[in-house]
Amino acid sequence: MRLSFHVRVYITLRPSVLDPAGAAVTRNLQHLGYGVAEVRIGKYVEFTLEAMSETDATAQVEALCDQVLTNPVVETYRYDLLPAPVSAQS
Amino acid sequence: MRLSFHVRVYITLRPSVLDPAGAAVTRNLQHLGYGVAEVRIGKYVEFTLEAMSETDATAQVEALCDQVLTNPVVETYRYDLLPAPVSAQS
Numbered sequence: 001m002r003l004s005f006h007v008r009v010y011i012t013l014r015p016s017v018l019d020p021a022g023a024a025v026t027r028n029l030q031h032l033g034y035g036v037a038e039v040r041i042g043k044y045v046e047f048t049l050e051a052m053s054e055t056d057a058t059a060q061v062e063a064l065c066d067q068v069l070t071n072p073v074v075e076t077y078r079y080d081l082l083p084a085p086v087s088a089q090s
Numbered sequence: 091m092r093l094s095f096h097v098r099v100y101i102t103l104r105p106s107v108l109d110p111a112g113a114a115v116t117r118n119l120q121h122l123g124y125g126v127a128e129v130r131i132g133k134y135v136e137f138t139l140e141a142m143s144e145t146d147a148t149a150q151v152e153a154l155c156d157q158v159l160t161n162p163v164v165e166t167y168r169y170d171l172l173p174a175p176v177s178a179q180s
Binding site for chain 1 (some may be wrong): 092098100101102115116118119122124125126127128129130131132133134135136137138139140141150153154158
């Protein structure tokens with residue numbers, strides 16, 4: 001039986017990598033009066049995944065993150081793997 | 091006393107809004123053999139925030155999300171507000 005998962009991947013620049021866009025947003029938000037600092041801008045990817053098991057799903061998510069969704073030289077990622085509800089996505 | 095928070099904002103297109111980039115990634119990943127569907131691409135923003143209280147922090151985060159970080163016509167967001175560790179960010 002195929003299992004369905006809802007996957008959320010959070011992709012961020014490695015802490016050692018400069019984020020000029022984040023620095024610009026930091027300056028602008030401070031200028032507007034917000035007490036923010038160290039803004040870092042990343043990507044967020046959601047999808048549904050069919051897999052044979054949770055282990056298979058984990059392996060597929062890590063493979064596609066490592067090989068397609070991120071550039072491992074400058075980016076890191078973390079992800080949530082959730083049992084998918086009945087094909088509903090809010 | 092000023093409190094420091096670590097904020098994570100997840101910005102996604104509203105479900106009713108077409109996501110051509112996500113559709114392209116869906117097709118490409120399926121082509122590569124991954125059992126994925128309904129890929130949606132969003133933004134992920136992390137920052138630290140100084141505020142007088144958790145209530146103040148929540149108000150600031152919602153204001154800057156509504157007014158600066160997102161376009162409420164086509165995007166929605168959710169966020170996590172975490173007590174900041176001693177100025178460390180991994």
